[in-house]
Amino acid sequence: MRKKIVLIDGHSILNRAFYGIPDLTNSEGIHTNAMYGFLNIMFKFLDEEKPDYLTVAFDLPVPTFRHVMYKEYKGTRKAAAPEFKQQVPLMQDLLRSMNINVVTCEGFEADDIIGTIAKTSARDGLDVVIVSGDRDLLQLCEEHIKIRIPKTKKGGTEVEDYLPENVFETYGVTPLEFIDVKALMGDTSDNIPGAPGIGEKTATKLIAQYKSMENVFEHLDELKPKQKENIGNNIELLRQSKILVTIKTDVDLGFKLESAGLDDMFNADSYELFKRYNFKNMLSKFDKNMPQKELEVYDNFKEVTEFSEVEDIFNKVKEMVESGKQIGLAVLAEESLSGIALSLSDEEIYYIPCTGFVNENYLVTRLREAIKLADGRLIVTSGLKSVLKFLDTTSLYEYSDVPENAFLDVSVGEYLLAPNNESYDYVALARTYMDINVPARAELIAKDSLEKASQTNNENLVKYACLQSYIYLKVANNILDNLKKMDMYDLFINMEMPLIFVLYEMEKQGVRVDKQELIDYSAVLAEKIEALEASIYKAAGEEFNINSPKQLGVILFEKLGMPVKKKTKSGYSTASDVLEELAVDYPIVNDILEFRQLAKLKSTYADGLTEYIGEDSRIHSNFNQTITATGRISSTNPNLQNIPIRMEMGKLFRKVFIPREGFSFIDADYSQIELRILAHMSGDEKLIESYNSDVDIHRATASHVFNTPLEEVTDLQRRNAKAVNFGIIYGISSFGLSKDLSISPKEAKQYIDQYFESYPSIKDFIDGLVENAKENGYSITMFNRRRPIPELKASNFMQKKFGERIAMNAPIQGTAADIIKIAMIRVYDELKKANLKSHLVLQVHDELLVEVANDEIEKVREIIEKGMKEAAKLKVSLEIDLNVGKNWLECH
DNA sequence: GCCGTCACG
DNA sequence: ACGTACGTGACGGCT
Numbered sequence: 044m045r046k047k048i049v050l051i052d053g054h055s056i057l058n059r060a061f062y063g064i065p066d067l068t069n070s071e072g073i074h075t076n077a078m079y080g081f082l083n084i085m086f087k088f089l090d091e092e093k094p095d096y097l098t099v100a101f102d103l104p105v106p107t108f109r110h111v112m113y114k115e116y117k118g119t120r121k122a123a124a125p126e127f128k129q130q131v132p133l134m135q136d137l138l139r140s141m142n143i144n145v146v147t148c149e150g151f152e153a154d155d156i157i158g159t160i161a162k163t164s165a166r167d168g169l170d171v172v173i174v175s176g177d178r179d180l181l182q183l184c185e186e187h188i189k190i191r192i193p194k195t196k197k198g199g200t201e202v203e204d205y206l207p208e209n210v211f212e213t214y215g216v217t218p219l220e221f222i223d224v225k226a227l228m229g230d231t232s233d234n235i236p237g238a239p240g241i242g243e244k245t246a247t248k249l250i251a252q253y254k255s256m257e258n259v260f261e262h263l264d265e266l267k268p269k270q271k272e273n274i275g276n277n278i279e280l281l282r283q284s285k286i287l288v289t290i291k292t293d294v295d296l297g298f299k300l301e302s303a304g305l306d307d308m309f310n311a312d313s314y315e316l317f318k319r320y321n322f323k324n325m326l327s328k329f330d331k332n333m334p335q336k337e338l339e340v341y342d343n344f345k346e347v348t349e350f351s352e353v354e355d356i357f358n359k360v361k362e363m364v365e366s367g368k369q370i371g372l373a374v375l376a377e378e379s380l381s382g383i384a385l386s387l388s389d390e391e392i393y394y395i396p397c398t399g400f401v402n403e404n405y406l407v408t409r410l411r412e413a414i415k416l417a418d419g420r421l422i423v424t425s426g427l428k429s430v431l432k433f434l435d436t437t438s439l440y441e442y443s444d445v446p447e448n449a450f451l452d453v454s455v456g457e458y459l460l461a462p463n464n465e466s467y468d469y470v471a472l473a474r475t476y477m478d479i480n481v482p483a484r485a486e487l488i489a490k491d492s493l494e495k496a497s498q499t500n501n502e503n504l505v506k507y508a509c510l511q512s513y514i515y516l517k518v519a520n521n522i523l524d525n526l527k528k529m530d531m532y533d534l535f536i537n538m539e540m541p542l543i544f545v546l547y548e549m550e551k552q553g554v555r556v557d558k559q560e561l562i563d564y565s566a567v568l569a570e571k572i573e574a575l576e577a578s579i580y581k582a583a584g585e586e587f588n589i590n591s592p593k594q595l596g597v598i599l600f601e602k603l604g605m606p607v608k609k610k611t612k613s614g615y616s617t618a619s620d621v622l623e624e625l626a627v628d629y630p631i632v633n634d635i636l637e638f639r640q641l642a643k644l645k646s647t648y649a650d651g652l653t654e655y656i657g658e659d660s661r662i663h664s665n666f667n668q669t670i671t672a673t674g675r676i677s678s679t680n681p682n683l684q685n686i687p688i689r690m691e692m693g694k695l696f697r698k699v700f701i702p703r704e705g706f707s708f709i710d711a712d713y714s715q716i717e718l719r720i721l722a723h724m725s726g727d728e729k730l731i732e733s734y735n736s737d738v739d740i741h742r743a744t745a746s747h748v749f750n751t752p753l754e755e756v757t758d759l760q761r762r763n764a765k766a767v768n769f770g771i772i773y774g775i776s777s778f779g780l781s782k783d784l785s786i787s788p789k790e791a792k793q794y795i796d797q798y799f800e801s802y803p804s805i806k807d808f809i810d811g812l813v814e815n816a817k818e819n820g821y822s823i824t825m826f827n828r829r830r831p832i833p834e835l836k837a838s839n840f841m842q843k844k845f846g847e848r849i850a851m852n853a854p855i856q857g858t859a860a861d862i863i864k865i866a867m868i869r870v871y872d873e874l875k876k877a878n879l880k881s882h883l884v885l886q887v888h889d890e891l892l893v894e895v896a897n898d899e900i901e902k903v904r905e906i907i908e909k910g911m912k913e914a915a916k917l918k919v920s921l922e923i924d925l926n927v928g929k930n931w932l933e934c935h
Numbered sequence: 936g937c938c939g940t941c942a943c944g
Numbered sequence: 945a946c947g948t949a950c951g952t953g954a955c956g957g958c959t
Contacts, residue, residue: 590940592938592939592957593939611938613938616940617939618941640941642956643955644942646954647942647954651954651955670953671951671952673950678953681953682954684942684953685941686942688942689942689943717944769950778948779949782948839946848948851950852949853950856944860951
């Protein structure tokens with residue numbers, strides 16, 4: 044068997060990866076997309092070729108012999124993007140860390156290195172595979188030298204493979220003749236001139252016929268007069284071109300095959316770098332090489348079913364908790380409880396399945412006994428909100444006897460430390476804090492439910508459970524230390540941890556929805572939609588799927604010939620702002636707009652919400668605490684934070700949200716909380732004064748900006764001022780404002796300039812926000828919540844601007860999120876303390892909806908008012924609008 | 936699984 | 945020149 048060597052054209056593959064993979068940045072702001080793409084391509088080829096040897100060749104950033112002989116060589120090539128450049132040396136270091144042979148050679152290019160190694164290796168009896176993004180290398184092709192050119196197509200990479208016969212099929216010339224083709228036609232990207240007027244077609248034809256450039260020179264008389272002139276007048280230049288495009292195969296490299304062996308690619312050094320660059324899905328490659336750390340622990344995972352043993356474990360847990368020691372807890376529950384895992388130490392990690400005498404009641408009882416003994420945050424877990432569900436489902440106990448401060452939720456803690464992350468599960472925590480890559484749920488128990496997994500693959504289920512409890516316990520103090528270091532311990536302990544209990548209660552309570560009303564409304568919508576459909580089909584002259592932007596685009600812009608105002612990546616934009624413009628001239632478009640609106644209402648709200656109404660006539664949506672980068676909470680399954688309010692047709696959905704019998708709703712929302720926060724944080728006297736004198740804030744802004752007495756501010760001026768106020772909060776840009784107000788960016792800029800002239804301290808404030816964020820790499824709220832902004836380090840103009848807008852917005856939006864979280868906790872605590880039946884049901888960013896017992900309305904009104912208004916002490920007052928009603932529409 | 940669209944703050 | 949306002953989630957269509 045011939046041995047095989049793979050040769051990679053480092054620069055060209057890295058470059059291809061850079062443009063093929065969207066920008067990626069690690070937490071330090073280092074761009075990693077090219078490296079990531081390179082590794083993907085490299086692993087793919089290693090996998091396919093299974094070579095014995097591997098070498099990656101790179102250019103050096105110094106002139107080569109080509110530059111010396113022809114000073115215009117690569118002259119017009121524009122400088123590479125800095126995001127690319129910075130990755131070149133990093134890539135080389137990364138490869139070296141993987142013990143991969145990286146070769147460079149002063150005075151020569153990567154092509155020459157590859158050419159030399161390829162030819163010598165082939166001569167020495169190896170199979171050679173060259174991987175490059177560049178067709179220039181095709182000239183190296185021969186029986187045992189294959190060229191592979193990866194192409195990034197959407198849906199994966201395709202590879203073009205070239206052996207000599209493929210080169211001939213594709214180009215009609217042999218690999219060696221390819222050099223002459225190239226010399227004749229030139230190469231604009233390398234600034235090689237070639238003969239004027241001779242392109243790829245002609246050059247190929249001539250070489251196919253005459254076999255070499257020199258032979259073409261011999262037969263100039265047989266050419267067309269123009270070609271004869273173009274080539275004949277440039278013979279010297281063309282000879283030089285040929286030297287330039289000929290890849291050297293005799294460079295003195297001192298290449299040793301032994302040093303190109305593949306050995307120990309996945310070692311501790313490379314692991315560090317993979318982790319640093321956040322190549323998460325590649326870390327599993329290290330598994331079989333670095334298992335030591337994990338295996339030890341896996342051996343200590345133990346399933347315990349013997350009743351007396353379970354008793355012993357719980358007794359030990361109680362002892363530990365009593366003496367102030369932390370334990371790790373993971374609860375495995377879906378429809379029902381499968382079991383719990385307890386981690387007491389590195390040696391004692393137990394999975395206790397829920398079976399036999401060890402039933403749910405038993406487990407809950409014993410666990411609660413331990414929790415009640417905890418003085419301090421000793422019960423370490425993740426997803427505490429769902430753990431509470433398990434602790435609460437028993438009929439044996441009152442849930443409220445469990446002390447809140449017994450728990451520590453490591454995922455919520457990690458969210459504060461890195462709110463941009465997408466996951467805070469045990470896999471992510473193990474990577475971040477323990478440098479290990481542990482199997483994810485999907486790897487252990489596939490798509491099975493937990494119940495099914497316990498029957499089919501119990502061993503993996505035990506591993507899944509124990510791993511979690513083990514990791515939670517392991518990382519807890521690291522996370523606490525980091526929170527303290529970053530001054531977020533208070534935020535964690537006094538805001539995020541207590542909030543878990545509030546959100547749990549809200550989810551548990553849910554909100555009542557009138558199912559029949561929803562179903563009826565769906566039917567009404569269906570009827571209207573059908574009528575609109577008929578009218579649209581008639582106007583279009585055919586039936587089509589109006590919900591398909593693609594089909595709709597064809598009808599509107601091709602068949603009906605409407606002017607194209609805006610395009611998307613994949614075709615014509617049919618977004619509502621575009622359609623609204625068209626509606627003036629084409630009445631059919633109004634029907635389409637209405638159809639869209641009603642279709643949305645029907646699918647998302649009428650039919651969508653109906654699905655979620657439970658046996659208790661209530662919707663129990665999920666409030667997620669670890670999603671947003673700014674600190675807001677989000678709502679899913681269903682999303683109850685985007686129930687319509689602005690449009691008449693949509694509003695009606697608020698009517699189906701109703702309180703239970705004997706209860707009412709109180710809805711309270713902050714009045715312009717973000718602008719008030721801006722007033723406070725900036726300390727701007729004018730804005731503070733406006734709020735303290737209780738004038739309409741947008742009117743006051745208009746008065747200042749347009750230099751008009753308050754009473755004379757026109758509606759238009761007020762509207763403009765309002766838009767500017769929003770703009771300030773979003774991170775102002777003249778372009779965004781101009782779009783919002785349908786004015787020119789120039790006019791928008793004037794408004795902004797005028798605003799900043801009127802409010803200089805606000806300008807200073809937001810400039811300061813950006814400046815601080817640039818200096819620190821993150822923004823910060825009044826309550827110390829951080830948001831890292833890696834975008835600020837981008838050299839891409841757009842991205843940096845985006846980072847700047849985030850830096851302006853995040854502290855304001857985040858502080859508002861902090862404040863309403865405080866309010867929620869206070870309202871929750873007060874309701875509980877007063878032993879009231881009323882409870883929070885929804886939070887919509889600046890609004891709280893409370894289901895209130897009819898005999899508690901006045902008390903609860905006071906609690907809400909106090910809780911919200913006094914949630915933070917600002918330089919301006921926090922005002923709320925509060926209403927009582929019999930449905931959500933009525934009280935908002 | 937991504938895109939375009941649109942619902943909310 | 946670049947080509948956008950900040951933060952979310954769900955749906956239908958399409959690949």
